[in-house]
Amino acid sequence: MMLFSLILAPLASAFLVALGPAAMARRTALAGTAVTFFAACAALYLFNWSAPGYQFEQSLPWLQQVGINLSVGVDSVAMMLIALTALLGPICVQSSKTAITDRVKTYYSWLLVLQAAMTGVFASRDLILFYICFEFTLAPMFVLISLYGSTNRRKAAIKFFLYTFTGSVIALAGFVYVAWFSSRLTPGIVNAADPSLLHEFPQLGKWTFDLATLEQAARLMSPAKQGWVLLALLAGFAVKVPLFPVHTWLPLAHTEAPTAGSVILAGVLLKLGTYAIYRFALPFCPVAIYEHAPLISVLCIVGILYGGLICWVQTDVKKLVAYSSVAHLGFCILGMMALNNTGISGSILYMINHGLSTGALFLLIGMIYERYHTRSMKELGGIAAKMPIWATFMVFFTMASVGLPGLNGFVSEFLCILGAFQASSAWGSPTATLPNGLPNAGLWGSAGAAHPGSTLGSLGPWFAAVAGIGMIVAAIYLLYMVGKVVWGPLVEPHGHDSHGGHGGHGESESHSVLPTDLCAREIGVLVPLAVLCVALGVYPKPALDALSGPVSDTVRVVQTARSNATIPADSVKEAAR
């Protein structure tokens, strides 16, 4: 019931907002997101963090002719992402108070629908339910961008929709293929192939989209089939992440979206892609992902460097942060492709951290934009002189994003690179390959304490080294941007009333309510994010410990499948016929 209520609460509030008066829209939305947030807090409290496996599981029958049920359940990975979603909900509503003054009912109701859909993605334990929520995030985001975005919004919205829609229909074909494959299996065949699998398989020819069943079935696919399925899944999810060659929708969408839209896009929507790769690509096609990890990692590294270099030449602050997302998520997927505990834990932590710091950066840019109506670095400079509080937060979150030790970005980035570094068979001492054997010590828990050079994998030091250059590039462009905008001589857009006590645009009366520096509402929006950045940076052990259970399960699946890969699973099936 817990998870359903987390999905239904925003949905119900969306209807309330849509039916209620416009004057009440924001407050209703705030109440709705606050209720969701507290429900999520309750869920965090009730969640047993030390237990691996899924909790709050529930299943309602739906279209059983097709094998679709409303099944939900979360492990610690999904729980954290749901918590992030619930946290960003009220923040987005609060940050839109002055930015959105037109068609507020539409705005807040779609924002709430979006939150429900995103929570649904993380909570689903049914492939089709997942797909429905995954696809349905497109409609609210499309509306938010194309109604409330800046000048080029329509093009950005359509590009965003078409890119992600095209990818995900191909991913659907991959899903259906896996389900079909599973429908051809019977318990006898499964047990012959892998006696450790105990899950009940339905009768031959009966389809199911239940994730637990499919995870076990998919592993029996031959490496070649896994490769095709991986390609299909990546077609859908790499676009969402976005990985290097298919990233072009992101800067446009980010730049054109309203502030809250960018926050959600960076904070959660991109994580749908990384989460889906973790949740589906890894357990469905372990052998294929092991084989193709270097290739995907190369794409990540190209994304890291290319994204970084493009950031360097940007003059639009928002576009700069948008391209930095391409680079950052490159690190995230690189860590995942390491296929060891260190890398995957780092990668999942990166999802949270990127959501916090980049989300906050977009909020800060939105605040500046509301005051100056520009995002161009040429027209802004030395803002610290006028807005010290804003400048403090800006520097803080930039540091978090750069990866300053002590803040959250460092931990996850370091773990991702460390994971890639360790993931090489060339180290020759795979003593601790089995996750169970990992020593559990150190400040960061089991994940960070693995012996260097101790895991199987196909990446290695070179991958880590080249990605490391990306960190330097990131430091350069972000610090360059901060140096230009925050420090230096005061530059304000032409025509801006530099002497007025208010920060409003010369002609625009509607924004004169904003003070020069941040108001209490805006500070209140930023503080929770800042607190979490520090907390996750100084003491990430609880989070990493909570992740270790599901992550080591995943790692075990991949490593076992890889070591069994010499015996093609399909041949076992043939024998069973």
Place this chain on the structure above:
Amino acid sequence: MIDRLQFLWPEIILFITTCVVMVIGLSKTYLRRKATALIAGAGIALATVWAATRSPDAESVTAAAGQLLLPHMVAYAKTLIGIVGLMLLLLMAGTVDREEEAQIAAGRRSFDPLRSNRAEFYAFYLFSLTGLMLCADADDLIWLFLALELTSLPTYIMVAISTAQTRGREAGVKYFFLGALGAATFLYGFALIYGATGSTNLNTIASHFRTDGISPLAMAGLLLSLLGVSFKIAAVPMHFYTPDVYEGAAPQVSAFLAFVPKTAGFISILLLCAVAGWAYLPAGQAGSLTTVKAAPGGTQLPELMRLMLWVMAALTMTVGNVLAVLQTSVKRLLAYSSVAHSGYMLVGVVAGPGGPADQGFTSNGVSAVLFYLLCYGVMNVGCFAVLAALERSPGRDGNFRETETLADLRGLCTTHPALGWSMVICSLSLLGMPPLLGFFGKLPLFTAGIRAGELPLVVILGLNSAIAAYYYLRMAFAPFLETPDASAEPVIASPFRVRQLAAVVSAGGVVLLAILGNSLMEECRKAGEVRAGIPFVTGGKAEHASAAAD
């Protein structure tokens, strides 16, 4: 012959209603004339209920009466036809005689039966539905031909008289000539099949194919028949008429054209495929993994037919979608989208019913086609209903002008919320946006296609859905996101409120059927069962023939 009648009660009811409507429509009293639509509706409703509840048990069908190939389909198809037929009927209000009645009401003219079209229009409407239901019963090539023609002939006239503008008549003539070409093609095909097998009875032909294989002559006949029937479903290469005819006819008649001939065409294609391949399935063989091949041939169609349908499906989807992207008129856009949706459904035909191990709803391509027909019927009626429920005030010639371009739909959610939101929901459903009905219609096509090993075709289907997203998005968001041009003449709601009702009913159906679709899918699963192995053929020759068919 008496046995036969038990299947035909819905048609008989419709036919009696037709006769009544034809007479009543010429009545001198306005109220009685007005009652024609109600009587037609009552007749369709009665036929639908009869088909749904009182259809004879498909298991008891004998060779002497009823078609044996898809025996469960009959009741489902007739119910589906009745339900969508009722929704379409709501749209037809005020299509003909609008000015005529206005003038009579104003006392400027007295009623003249020669100038009134109402009786004919509703009678043709009912005739067409009768023909459509008869298609599902067809167990004979002659029967099938007559049923197809009974479905089509009235539509030619309905197109021509649906609007006062001359382009309606142009569309009618164009539709008639190309329709005649299509009919000639499949009639020629039927003749060749008869020549090759010596029988017009579908069961006998199937059993002939099963024992002796399909001769080149019969294959030529089958291919020609498929080609001719593909005119009805507007599949490439017989799709050229679609945009012009849909644009020329009134939107409500276009909605009719998008459903009725298409359903007739698909029922015929399913029957022909069952005759030529699916009925070869070895009956009663246990479902082991080896009996059903996932490779080509797993589709259980003769390779030539499979190839033709495959190419037709791929081309139809792609041509329809790509050309739809270029349109600005909503009617032309929906016409090309209708072409594309036929292509999607052909994927289900190519996939076929599957082997004995695959009798679930998800594996059966025939069920998927039958389910998609319903989904398409509901959501497509919704889009056309919005167009039909809107109009512009009369121009200088006194004719009510239709709304047509995407620009006309702008801001509809604010000006006419019910219509605007119906348009948004139905277009998103046509796009295949989960969790609306269109998505659940496409999903079985995906699953059945993959089950049959037609992966490339499924990927083409997926990519086409993405192309289609582009134009459906424009259609879905013009009412919602855009504001009407201030200079443009505002669109007004048509005085015939039932058209709005049809739009709202469709939109509600699109949402509700997706949530409550399980029992419906169960019906489709049953309806898609192909009678495996024609029972009156015995002996060891059957296995030989099934091998030859592969």
